[in-house]
Amino acid sequence: MLLSRSLCTGRLLPACSLGSARLRSIPSASRSVSTEAAGDMGPKVIDLRSDTVTRPGPEMRKAMFDAHVGDDVFRDDPTVLQLEKKTATLTGMEAALFVPSGTMGNLICIMTHCWGRGSEIFVGDQSHIFLWEQGGSAQVAGVHPHPLRNNPDGTFSTEELRRKVREDDPHCPITSLVCIENTHNMCGGRSLPIPWIDEVVTVAGTLGIPVHVDGARLLNAAVKEGVPPARLLRGCSSVSLCLSKGLGAPIGSLIAGSHSFIQRALRVRKLLGGGMRQVGILAAAGIYALDHQFRRLEEDHSRARYLAQKIAEIAHPMVGVDVDGVHTNIVLLRLNTEVGGEEGISVLMGPMGDDVVRFVLHCDVRAEDVDLAASKFETVIKAIPWEIPSSSGRETKGREP
């Protein structure tokens, strides 16, 4: 499929541009996307590639400017400690630790749980840890990933989990961790059903295996479910949360767990080069994000659903969208053909494989942009020819979200 191919060629294309279209003719160098710079100069760009594209606004920057700082490797930075304390409370965990990214957060948690050699972890076969983190658990940590088949709603069978846990047998790795992902990115931002989370916790508990939650977007799930984030972590041993996605901070993730877990995680963070110094400047952005941008996630969710509904109303047989499956800020469009459209407004999205395109709502999308995007979708989708040139062969998956 053309949309995903343009990414798979390794170019740093700004994902697919539904509308400026004719992807084949987009120059190979990254056509730089600057919503700030777009201004009056070029076409209006509504950037829905990911919720990572947000830029800190003036108030967040002011909080960063005013932050009290110290050397965080000495645990001397008061702003970092404040962010960690706040996160521990939010997640219902004893302690938390500020880390540079979600990928490092997951890896630190895996290495902290799998202390010693010969471990394996259960991961969903559509999970971020399994698909999009360079196999860091194997590459860096020496931990064997054991995939479980993800259902379309981001869950997996707890029966399969039970069946695949290894006996204490010298032929086998030691099953040391179960990882779940909430919300589930590749499953379209689905929020995991709470009864299923409880079931995983129970099953893992009887097997004596801890549960880690890749909660890059856990706060979106909490807003969707209408419960505190801590409820989604009940009985889980660790979590990793991103500040730099829908919460709109420029950088940073937090991991949380028990006091002893975080003590050990501190060692691993330093090992991986994640010990940072006067990072109260960044933690201040995180505190601002939690205080001011958490509650507004609901707005992204309703806009995502609104756009999905608009696309569903067009009822074009070549573009499928599961409106009821839109739980949070992510929408997956299933495409059957190439798309084209007029110039003037560009909507940027991210291909996720052969025939799926993802778009994500975030705090930098203004209310008026939502309707502009909707009308752009309509124009483009209606322009899709009914006679579909057959696309040949399957391809490798799209780029990392």
Ligand SMILES: *Cc1c(COP(=O)(O)O)cnc(C)c1O
């Ligand atoms: C983005 C993401 C991560 C990784 O976060 P980075 O900060 O980009 O390293 C991990 N898990 C999920 C589900 C994500 O969406």
